[in-house]
Amino acid sequence: MSILKKIAAVTALAVPMLVAIPATAQASTPSGCSSVTQIGSTAYLNVGGETMASVKQYKGCGKNYSYLYVWQSYRSAHSDWDACAAIVTNGGHSVQDPQCGHNEVELWSLGADTLSQCTQALGWNGNDGMPYPGDIAVKTDERC
Incomplete structure (x- = not known):
């Protein structure tokens, strides 16, 4: 087998493998702010014995944000859901800047x-x- 045929054969085998490698997921950011950093722990919203979503707190662009992500396993088992995300102050009693959605995969307050x-x-x-x-x-830990 000539060297060119060997290279062609190796290339033919390698191309499908390269195409099958998934791209790295790009993290989303809140509207109007392109750079945020997670602060504190992640909390988990459990509904009916299932983990529905993860909730995280972020800071960036001079503000705090709440981020809620509905898990794939929950989405696969349910065709309909509502979810909201907000920042709370005053020991968790004052709701700030909520954002709600119907069948949304992710929400930023x-x-x-x-x-x-x-x-x-x-x-x-x-x-x-x-x-x-x-x-x-569910609430994340308090950050001061």
């Missing part, structure tokens, strides 16, 4: 001007600007 306060990210399975009785909510 609106940016809260709370960097000088103790804050937590809040996520819940509701569809209104604050959790109501019957909604399941």
Whole structure:
């Protein structure tokens, strides 16, 4: 077999392998802010014995953000869900800048001007600007 045929054969085998390598996922950022950093722990929203979503707190562009990501396993088992994300202050009692969505995979709260306060990210399975009785909510650890 000539050297050119060997190179062609190796190349033919290698190209499909290169195409099959998945690209690195690009992390999203909140609207209007291209650079954020996670602060504190990740909390997990468990609904009906299943992990529905992860909730994280971020800071960037002079604001705090809550980020909620609905897990693939939950999305695969449910065709319909509501979720909200917000920053909370005052020991978790004051909801700041919530954002809610229906069947959204990820949600960023609106940016809260709370960097000088103790804050937590809040996520819940509701569809209104604050959790109501019957909604399941989770908060990250408090960051000051």
